[in-house]
Amino acid sequence: MAMSRCMLLRAPGQALQLTRRDPTAPGPGEMLLRVRACGVCRTDLHVVDGELPNPKLPIVPGHEIVGEVVECGAGVSLPAGTRLGVPWLGYTCGTCRYCLNDQENLCERARFTGYQLDGGYSDYVVADARYCFELPERLDDIHAAPLLCAGLIGYRCLRFAADARRLGLYGFGAAAHIVAQVANWQGREVYAFTRPGDTAAQQFALQLGATWAGNSTEPAPVELDAAILFAPVGALVPAALKAVRKGGVVVCGGIHMSDIPSFPYADLWGERVIRSVANLTRQDAREFLALAREAPISTHVEAIPLENANEALSRLRNGQLVGAAVLVP
Numbered sequence: 630m631a632m633s634r635c636m637l638l639r640a641p642g643q644a645l646q647l648t649r650r651d652p653t654a655p656g657p658g659e660m661l662l663r664v665r666a667c668g669v670c671r672t673d674l675h676v677v678d679g680e681l682p683n684p685k686l687p688i689v690p691g692h693e694i695v696g697e698v699v700e701c702g703a704g705v706s707l708p709a710g711t712r713l714g715v716p717w718l719g720y721t722c723g724t725c726r727y728c729l730n731d732q733e734n735l736c737e738r739a740r741f742t743g744y745q746l747d748g749g750y751s752d753y754v755v756a757d758a759r760y761c762f763e764l765p766e767r768l769d770d771i772h773a774a775p776l777l778c779a780g781l782i783g784y785r786c787l788r789f790a791a792d793a794r795r796l797g798l799y800g801f802g803a804a805a806h807i808v809a810q811v812a813n814w815q816g817r818e819v820y821a822f823t824r825p826g827d828t829a830a831q832q833f834a835l836q837l838g839a840t841w842a843g844n845s846t847e848p849a850p851v852e853l854d855a856a857i858l859f860a861p862v863g864a865l866v867p868a869a870l871k872a873v874r875k876g877g878v879v880v881c882g883g884i885h886m887s888d889i890p891s892f893p894y895a896d897l898w899g900e901r902v903i904r905s906v907a908n909l910t911r912q913d914a915r916e917f918l919a920l921a922r923e924a925p926i927s928t929h930v931e932a933i934p935l936e937n938a939n940e941a942l943s944r945l946r947n948g949q950l951v952g953a954a955v956l957v958p
Contacts, residue, residue, distance in 0.1 A: 636751070645939050647936050659756065662696030665696055665957075667694050667955065667956045668693030671859075674946055688743065693749070713764070714774075715761055716762070717908060717909060719760050720739060779804040781909045781917055790857060792854075795851055795854045798822065801859075827844075863890065864889075867889070879901070881905045930952055
C-alpha cells in the first residue's frame with residue numbers, strides 16, 4: 630500500500646505539517662478507510678489553536694470523515710469499497726454510569742476523532758467499526774462530510790430546543806446552515822444572528838429560508854422560543870437570554886466558548902434555561918442520518934486540497950468561509 634499523506638499537528642499553535650507515513654493496520658473491531666473527503670470543523674480549530682486541553686500529540690485532526698473500507702480487522706466484515714462516515718465520537722467504554730444510562734456522549738473514557746484518535750486530514754484513517762455510519766446515497770462525498778459533525782451536533786442542539794417555533798441561530802456557519810434547513814422543513818421560523826456587518830452570511834441565511842437575518846449586536850425582531858449558539862462567544866449568552874421568552878431555552882452548541890460575562894438574574898428568571906450540548910451519541914447519528922435521507926438538506930461546501938488544510942483553518946478562524954470547507958485528498 631502507498632504511503633499515506635497526512636496533515637500533522639505536532640504542538641498547539643503551530644501550523645500543520647504535511648507528512649508521509651505508512652497506513653496503520655486495523656486492530657480487532659477496527660477498519661482501515663481510504664479518506665474520500667473530510668470536513669473542516671471549528672472544533673479542529675480549537676484543537677489546533679490549543680483551546681482544547683491535552684490532545685494526543687502529534688495528532689492528525691479531522692472528524693467529519695467520508696471514507697471507503699480498505700481493510701477490516703478481526704471481528705469486522707464489510708465489503709471493500711463500502712462508504713462510511715466517521716464522526717467526532719470515536720470510542721466509549723460501554724461500562725461507566727454514563728454509557729449505561731444512554732449518555733455515552735459523556736463517557737468518562739471517551740476518545741474523540743482528531744483529538745485523541747488520528748483523524749481524517751489524511752489519505753487513510755483507522756476507525757472503530759462501532760462508530761462508523763452509512764451515509765445518504767443522494768449526497769456525494771464532499772456534500773456528505775459536514776453532516777458528520779456540523780449536522781450531528783446541530784441536530785442534537787435542535788432536539789434540546791424542543792418544539793420551539795421561533796428559533797434563533799447565533800453564528801451562521803457550517804452547523805447553522807444545516808440546522809436552518811431542517812428547522813424550515815419542520816415548519817419553524819429561523820432568525821439568524823451573525824457577526825456585525827457579515828452581510829454575506831446574512832444573505833446566505835435568507836437564501837436558505839431564514840425569516841430574518843441581522844447582526845448579533847441587534848435585539849431580536851420578535852420574542853424567540855429558543856436560541857442555539859454556534860458562535861464560541863460567551864457574550865452572546867446574555868444576549869440570547871434577553872431574546873427568548875419566559876420558559877425559553879438557550880442551547881450552547883460549541884465544545885469551547887469564551888467566558889460568559891455576568892448578567893442580572895432577571896434575564897434568567899421566568900424559568901428560562903441555559904444548557905450545553907456535549908459531543909453526540911450514536912443514536913443521534915442514526916436519527917439524523919435517517920432524517921437527512923428525507924429532508925431536503927443541501928450542504929454548501931468549498932472543496933480544498935488536503936495539503937491546503939492550514940489555509941482552510943485560517944479562513945475559518947477569520948470568518949471568511951460561507952458554509953463549510955471540505956478537504957479532498
